Amino acid sequence: MDIRIDLGRLRSDVLELGEIGRNEDGGINRPSFSPADLEAREWFKDRILSAGLEYRVDGAGNIFGRLAGSGKTVMAGSHLDSVVNGGIFDGPAGVLAALECLRCLKDEGAKPKKPLEVAAFTDEEGNLSGDFLGARAFTGTLDREMLEKGLTQFGLPLTEILKNTEFTLDSILAAHKDRPEIAAFLELHIEQGPVLETEDKVIGIVDLIAGKNYWRCSFKGKASHAGTTPLELRQDAFLGLADFMLKSTQFVATHHYGSMVTVGKASVYPGAFSIVPERVDFSLDFRSTSPETLDEMATTFQTLAQDIAATRGLGFDFRIMDKTAPVEISANLKTLMAEICSSFGYSRMTLPSGAGHDAQILASVTDAALIFIPCEDGISHSPQENIRWEDLEKGTNLLLHTLIQLAS
């Protein structure tokens, strides 16, 4: 079939949805089950029904639009929720691209053999309960105790948030029981990084999704007077962190090129200009597409921090907050997408994803694939998030023809 998606229609959907939950700074505040998200859900239901698709919502609030067929379902989608003060493309681009693909097939009167579904998963951004609440509910990998005990990032228990909705802990935990059998899951997403733009490519075919470790760490030393304590007698916890940051970054850059380490958050105590810091609490985020590298980083960072602590008269502690394993994308899907790119003349590259996505959770129950399109300056999770519309058009055409092939 030589059909193409309608960019005008897709763009108008993206911009329309991008008005829901918009704040004064132009950013999007649309965490799952917030009033803005409930409005977006109604809007999306209407788009699904207007397109002539079957509307369905599961017990976790995941929304589906179905084009009937027989056999296992070929699914594409992403999420509609946003971080606080986020952009309009992170999530919605993938959901609305999938909607446009199904709308296009419906309009053309195409009759793919297998059923096709567009999916919007709840709380990908983890405002309510770690990341991927909806996708984890869909795949049956949630833990009841975690949901009962955890707090949402708004300081309320999840059960309080659910009172605004038709969903309950029980319905969320049972959501996976009603899901159709899935033949494949495809997700289009903005890259949220600068690689495609830097390499001047339109399409990124993700081969691996990085695993992530998130630790909370502390160096502990001794507070002393900044005017009277000789440098060699100090136990400066903050200098310990400075040393650790440079050495851990250098280790990753030289031994594990392509892996990541970030200290994004730090609190210095007591935090006075004239007092040598006695303690610094900091976050350590490290990611890799290789499980062995993740393990080696974990071991090396511990040893490094303990060596620095010993040299500088400090203590070091850490606590593991989160740990996810890397996911490998199906070779068949990568090959298929590469062929479609070649036939359409779309410039492409293979790259890993350092960020987590719904596709990585779906990969536990089906073949999953992830298509990246460039975003301006690599900026995401920000009101400045932006794309070139022609890139979204090409990415959506790739999605469309991958779906057609998979559903035939």
Added chain:
Amino acid sequence: MDIRIDLGRLRSDVLELGEIGRNEDGGINRPSFSPADLEAREWFKDRILSAGLEYRVDGAGNIFGRLAGSGKTVMAGSHLDSVVNGGIFDGPAGVLAALECLRCLKDEGAKPKKPLEVAAFTDEEGNLSGDFLGARAFTGTLDREMLEKGLTQFGLPLTEILKNTEFTLDSILAAHKDRPEIAAFLELHIEQGPVLETEDKVIGIVDLIAGKNYWRCSFKGKASHAGTTPLELRQDAFLGLADFMLKSTQFVATHHYGSMVTVGKASVYPGAFSIVPERVDFSLDFRSTSPETLDEMATTFQTLAQDIAATRGLGFDFRIMDKTAPVEISANLKTLMAEICSSFGYSRMTLPSGAGHDAQILASVTDAALIFIPCEDGISHSPQENIRWEDLEKGTNLLLHTLIQLAS
């Protein structure tokens, strides 16, 4: 005269005053003109009068106890105010040692030629308006505009705080007009550092008081996703600071041994574990007893920060918040005190003071000297602040006999 001070009496004064303003953690909260400070002032007035000295308070709330004589006044003292959650010795040790010296001379019926005064200066700790409000008022080096525009560290204008007292901006600014002519000023103080303890000496004779620069600085980069931004494409402001901290410390340690540099305070933005920091604001405190070294440090730190910024794709800004020049202690006073130490068999060393003290302000109008006694583990500005009483006894005997010589 072969007289010695009465440690029992001095210790009981220190401990009694150490109960005023004590908090639940055992720390002292006694900023100038707080209810606790007003209580301490009444207590101190009573001690002066009980000792048979003349009580006087100037327009800045500086308190004096006088033993009559003729000619210029020989003065000794320090301050009664504390930092928030401070110790019982920082300040009071010097005031009460001076009181004990005068009480001793009075009791012995000694008639020194010159008048002698114990002095307690207001707000040495700078809770109300930069450091040394009282000493600066006494020496006539205050700036009206700074007092009018500045806020105390409690967020109120100084004029609001003064409403609890008999003092006004006008009386503070005029305080220096009534001061007697001063022959010399002596201050005993705990070291607030670990040098005397480490070197096992009882007396520190300060030769130089360090000058201090306090800057507020920022590195500015670009926020980006911790999972998707390759290390080599990051503009990580916090890594810039880590680099700067290690290099600036190394520069001082290797080129200006004995000078100090401290980053005691830092705020990382946006401050999320999964976002590469776009900005870090930090304090830079550097001190030296040499004016040339202070200038060289200022130049080098600027160049260093700008080089790091250029290498790492960052911006660097700074603002000078405070700048005081180093002060040299009178050679005559140092020699006199060294001779007294020798004759009493007190172990001593000459050392610079990295912290600021009232003596450094008084040095602008008279010969000033500073005597240090050790403090446990070098700890100060903390409820853990502690001394050995026999060190205070020896320091006070040194103060007594220096006063006797100067007043003869």
